[in-house]
């Protein structure tokens with residue numbers, strides 16, 4: 253219960269929750285960019301639905317952040333009124349959507365991560381985070397079923413689809429290490445049984461991703477370069493551009509509801 | 511392939527539990543009243559049928575209505591909450607609040623058997639029971655138009671988050687399947 257938390261814990265849970273909201277809203281927006289741009293109608297609907305799941309997930313986290321903050325900042329504030337330096341999403345979420353293969357490969361890597369992450373978050377001692385995780389994991393299982401199937405189709409499809417899928421894997425791989433990094437806040441939350449120790453997810457994630465990539469006859473890259481910084485607010489140049497587009501209506505008409 | 515009607519029980523445990531809650535409630539007239547509130551996207555289903563209405567309670571003099579969202583991003587929830595308010599207000603109730611509950615998470619096993627029958631008549635294949643089927647892929651989905659089991663998935667997602675798009679290979683008609691989660 254929020255009312256039982258001391259001020260310090262409340263601030264920590266607030267920051268942790270905002271991060272989870274940031275991850276969801278950023279990837280949700282990236283997927284939503286496919287709306288009316290997807291390769292065919294059914295895929296357009298599917299991507300829009302997945303985007304909606306993520307934006308709904310962001311609303312649950314930001315809604316909880318609103319309750320924790322209890323200072324007048326509403327869910328819309330967290331999504332629309334913060335600059336890129338204040339966003340703390342993982343970098344993999346903000347990468348531009350690229351071509352369809354890039355979008356589906358990123359989705360696979362993120363879906364497998366979310367699967368293991370949410371499985372742990374369900375046992376959070378924080379009731380609200382546990383409830384959100386229980387809701388979100390059902391959707392993630394469904395997302396994964398689809399991203400898995402698409403990566404197989406791309407990897408085992410034409411020469412062109414295979415080349416593009418492999419290029420996507422190679423280009424994104426260096427951003428996956430950040431998923432298993434733990435900073436001070438995350439360590440504190442994991443120790444308190446509120447958050448997840450992401451390092452413990454890496455083995456399962458690697459095994460699952462490798463088996464799917466091999467099934468798709470794609471090559472698992474060697475670990476070489478690694479990028480991180482999202483949790484500290486250091487982003488790629490793409491996030492600022494994305495937020496500019498995502499936030500412009502709200503910033504031009506603050507407080508507008510529709 | 512086995513027809514699902516031959517092997518599956520019709521009522522899920524999750525639904526039975528919700529039904530018991532309704533039958534044992536002292537506020538039967540409120541549950542009955544809220545049968546008027548329907549899903550804005552599938553108007554044949556009441557929020558009772560859908561499993562969205564989970565609890566009706568009284569705290570002191572205040573009515574507390576609990577609803578649970580189907581999908582995280584389901585845009586129907588705001589409309590449903592507004593419709594509950596209108597129905598209660600029109601019936602003369604003023605002291606009430608609507609609570610959105612996330613846990614336990616909504617699942618299709620919460621739907622009423624009547625609701626599933628209505629879906630079928632409406633042309634949407636109803637969800638299979640989760641307790642019988644893990645991923646919805648071990649049984650064929652029955653075509654709501656001709657009853658054939660010879661059907662295929664066209665897309666995992668249909669016109670709304672809760673539906674997938676299928677096609678009948680006998681009558682060729684495409685149809686929505688209310689996917690089980």
Ligand SMILES: [Zn+2]
Nearest residue numbers: 653656678681
């Ligand atoms: Zn048919």
